[in-house]
Amino acid sequence: MTKMSRKDFLKQFKNQSYIQQLMDIPQKFNVVHNEETKTSDITIYGVIGNSWWSDSFSASDMDEALNQASGHDIKIHLNSPGGDAFMGIAIYNRLKRHDGKVTVYVDGWACSAASVIAMAADELYMGLGSMMMIHEASNIVWGTKTEMRKEADILDELEEGIIDIYMTKANVSREEIREKVDAETWFSAKKALEIGFADALEGTSEEEENEEDDELVLNDASKQQIMNELKGILNKTQKEPSPSIAPGAKKDAGSFNFLKKWR
Structure with missing residues (x-):
């Protein structure tokens, strides 16, 4: 995808209500390995993939972190507006091939490509007040109508692949997920849990x-x-003595059958 600044990338979102908050996410990629507990904590904050300002991290960074982690269980702390879709897909697949358990904690935002990375979790926890967003793939294109149509075809195929990833967790139909992608849908922590993207809510x-x-x-x-x-x-009804019946008198068939039924 074309390199762009964080601001230009965020301008592509249909909902501009949270742009300032997403702009203010500090850029951080940090890895801490604990040999004693056999766990590795990875912090992913900020833009994913290519940026003119180099304020991002790549799939190569994740590959190196996982190689160092060996077979450790992985805990990812995620807070990102997203970024390069192909980079997000590469990170997703690299995490899915990791031998250890992958747990993702959405600390704040998991938007766009970050939502794709979140789907790699064996267990996904949404923090209180956290949000997730899925939307159409996009790119900046300059050129002829033929070149633009080719780019649109590529974006269609890219979207199908991303929907494949969402469907590994979603508990609704593929068509419903596609509609939510086209509409640019923002999920609260509770809504992410309801649709199947998240496994649990943190802070309960x-x-x-x-x-x-x-x-x-x-x-x-x-x-x-x-x-x-x-x-x-x-x-009590069963133990009560039956009323005496005069010789030659017939029993009340209705009463007899009623008692027999409950015995």
């Missing part, structure tokens, strides 16, 4: 989880209490 307190468990137990207890009361009524 143990108290909230316990309250949900208590509520479930209470409901079960209520059901059991109702069942016990019904059994008591039935037992």
Whole structure:
């Protein structure tokens, strides 16, 4: 894709509401290997791929980090407006081939190419207030109509490949994902979880989880209490002496059948 500044890249977003926040993300690519725990922490903040200002990192950086990590489990801390789509795809595939478990934590933003990288996670956690964005592939083109049509065809094929990646996690149809890509869709942490992109939300307190468990137990207890009361009524009915029947008198067939049914 054509090199461009971060500002020019962000101008391509249909929704310009968050541009300043995305502009202000500090550029950082950091790797910390822990031989004792056999884990490697990788921080990915800022632009992914090519930039006129060289304020980005590449798939080569990720490849080197993973080679140094050997078979370590990987924890990625992600906060990025995105960047070069092909670079994001290369990083995704490199992470998918890694031997260790890959866990991604979206600290703030996972937009555009960063959302593609996030899909490489064996487990993906959305932080409180974090967001994810998917959109159409784009490029800056200068040239003839023939060259522009060729570029449009390339973007179509690129998008199909990106949708393939999203579908590895999505729990909705491919057509729905394509519609969300075309519309440029921004997902809150909760929405990312609902559509299947995320596996869990970070920051959910143990108290909230316990309250949900208590509520479930209470409901079960209520059901059991109702069942016990019904059994008591039935037992009482069964133990009551049958009314005496005069010789020659016929039993009430309806009452007899009712009692027989509940026995």
